[in-house]
Amino acid sequence: MKKLHPTSVAVRSLSRSLNTGFVFFIIGVVVSPGGNGMDLLSIVGLVVLGIITGIVYEFAYYQRFRxxxxxxxxxxxxxxxxxxxxxxxxxxxxxxxxxxxxxxxxxxxxxxxxxxxxxxxxxxxxxxxxxxxxxxxxxxxxxxxxxxxxxxxxxxxxxxxxxxxxxxxEEEELLFEIQPRELAILSVFTIDPGASVLGGIALSFASGFDPATLVPADRVGGLPGPATGIFALAWGLLLFLLAAWVISALLTFTRYYGFRLTRAGDELYYERGLLQRYSGTIPLEKVQALTISEAIPFRWFGYAALSVETAGYAPGQSDSRGTESAIPLADADRVVALARAIEPFGPIDLESPPRRARERYAVRYLLVVAASVAGAFAVARYTPLDRWYVAAVLVAVVPVAAHLKWTNRGFHTGERYFFTQTGFWRRTTKIVPYYRVQAVLHEATIFQRRRHLASVTADTASSASFFGRAATAHDIDADRGLELQAGIEGRLQRQLHARKQQRASGRWRQDESEKSDSCPSKKRENDN
The missing domain is CATH 2.30.29 (PH-domain like)
Structure with a gap:
């Protein structure tokens, strides 16, 4: 049996001794026999004892680990x-x-x-x-x-x-390596939620925990009292957003620096990170679905991202378990090509929801505008702010928003794959093999039933489905939804039966290898 690397004793001891030393420091402060409650010599002695205890424990851990x-x-x-x-x-x-x-x-x-x-x-x-x-x-x-x-x-x-x-x-084949331009665009336009907290902390230290030091005095000297407060608030908010953006860019850069994706046999291997280097696997036999994401503003530059949903937990996911980034950002054509290398699907000819779905979106947004106007009116009654009716200008945006939502939704049923698309700000296209489907759901809310609409969801074993990210055809005709549900279930049973026969005859692995090596045109013919 093998042991850990000898250097692990020193590395683990450093962390362990600091923890135990701090604990013994607290104990020394509490129980020190000094007249004022603290005896420096006793505390130092306990801290040294804690450090030695941590080192001895890690050495024993190393000796007994096999x-x-x-x-x-x-x-x-x-x-x-x-x-x-x-x-x-x-x-x-x-x-x-x-x-x-x-x-x-x-x-x-x-x-x-x-x-x-x-x-x-x-x-x-x-x-x-x-x-x-x-x-x-x-x-x-x-x-x-x-x-x-x-x-x-x-x-x-x-x-x-x-x-x-x-x-x-098996030898590894390089599939993708992030380019400096792609990494720069990804860093500049990615907003990390944790960056806002770090931005606030950075500003607090920069100002010495006194916000007044961040306000330029030469700009507010001639302003009246209320205007000075509003200017200080706006200036502080601007600095906060700037700090959050800079920290977010740095975090994204260090997270995806040196990102590369390779393939060995039926597994994908990825590496990423500057300060913290991650390297993990994405087993292709565990792939449940593929997701191509085109977020604004990346879509303006012709870039997209690819995520692979796997069954269970995938490495490096943190709190977004069930999905792993295969490509954080690349040219849209490269993303589609790699997606086809994983699942050889053909062209996607989306079927849009009926036009009455767009009317439903317009009504929904009108209700949101009405609530905004009512809120502005309530605020105007109890504050010096007037012109509450300005919020009504949002009505002009409603038709555009409803149309964009409608045009970015659709679905397609291929011979071997089910495709869905949704989202304007972050448009996602999901590709689901029929044999990975666990259940097909036909759902219609009370508002959908009024317009004879429904949503059909192809649920898989991916934990991403628990967070509402399953492949769903939104707001389609209710009768068409029943046909779609029956069609997916029928193709699911046929594919499961075919896979069972191929595994029994020992040809499944060979067929899968030949399929991945076939030309794109042949793949499209097989799919559609």
């Missing part, structure tokens, strides 16, 4: 005070994630996080192993997982012919 990759399982033995032994069947391993911060990269070590099928938390953490060992484990663990899955699908009594995990790994 792992081994066998033909069928990945075995891990750990624990200082209590021993814990885990055996992970290779067939249950879904993702292997490699992470490195700046210190790890300088020392040549990496953390390996192993996820199992159906798990929302990391099953095994190896902190830390060498970079070469981390990549070896990732490749062999995922290769072993594929071997186990193939063995489970083979006929009873048939001997498994797949390679063992220790076999030579």
């Amino acid at each position: 792992y081994e990759l066998t033909a069928d399982t990945f075995d891990v033995t750990s624990g200082v005070l209590s021993r814990r032994t885990r055996e992970l069947p290779l067939g249950r391993i879904q993702n292997v994630d490699i992470r490195q911060n700046v210190v790890n990269r300088l020392l040549g070590i990496a953390a390996v996080h192993i996820e199992t099928a159906g798990g929302g938390e990391t099953e095994v953490n190896l902190r830390y192993v060498s970079e070469a060992e981390a990549h070896r484990l990732r490749q062999q663990l995922r290769q072993g997982a594929r071997t186990e899955a193939e063995d489970e699908e083979s006929l009873e009594g048939e001997e498994a012919t797949a390679e063992s995990p220790a076999a030579a790994v």
Whole structure:
């Protein structure tokens, strides 16, 4: 059995000793026998004891941690005070994630996080192993997982012919590498929600926690009292937005710096990050759906993004589990080409919702404008602000907004894939293979029923469906929705039956390989 990298003792001890030292510092302040409640010598002694305790604990952790990759399982033995032994069947391993911060990269070590099928938390953490060992484990663990899955699908009594995990790994093919121009545009126009908090903190430190220092005195000297307050508020808001934008650009730049996507066999491998380097896998057999996103203003420059929805948890997702970015930003044609390399779909000829759906959107927006005018009127009654009726100019925007919403929605039913599109500010096109559909929902709210409309959703095993991001054909004719529901269910059963027959005959893997290697025109003929 193997041990962790010796350097892991020093790296883990640094973090552990700081934590235990701080805890012992608090204890020393509370229980110090000094006359004023604190004795410096006692506190220093406790802090040193805490640091030594952390170092001793991490050294013991290193000595007792063992792992081994066998033909069928990945075995891990750990624990200082209590021993814990885990055996992970290779067939249950879904993702292997490699992470490195700046210190790890300088020392040549990496953390390996192993996820199992159906798990929302990391099953095994190896902190830390060498970079070469981390990549070896990732490749062999995922290769072993594929071997186990193939063995489970083979006929009873048939001997498994797949390679063992220790076999030579497949060569990686570079599919995508982000260009400097793409990274610059992505950084400038991406708004990170966490940047607003960091922007506020940065402004607080810059002003010495005194907002008045941020207001230029030469600009407000001649203004009356109320105007001075309004100017100071506007100036502070401008500085806050500027700080949030700068921090957001920096965070995005460091997050996607050096992004590259490769393919080895039936898996995608990605790497990204400047300060914190992430490297993980996207198993193609776990892909549930593809999402092509064209957000404004990226769409103005002809750029798009590609996300891959997988079953369960994918590495590097943080709190957006169920989807992983295959391409953060690239030319729209490149995005579509890569999407077709993952799922060979044909051209998308969208069917738009009926025109009465556009009328429904107009009524909805008119109600929003009416509420805005009413709110402005209420504010005008209790404040010096007048001209509340100015909010009514929003009525002129209603027809344009309703039309844009209507034109950016649609759906298409191919022979092997279901397509949906929605959104103006962030237009998303979803591609769902029929055999990945778990349920087909036909829904109609009370407002939709008044106009004989309905929405049809093709739900998959992706956890993204729980957040309302499933493939949905919005506001289509109710009768057409029933036909669409029946059509998706029929194609689902046919594809499941075909896949079952192909797996039984042992031709599924070969057919999938030939399909991915076929020319785009052949793929389009097969799809439509």
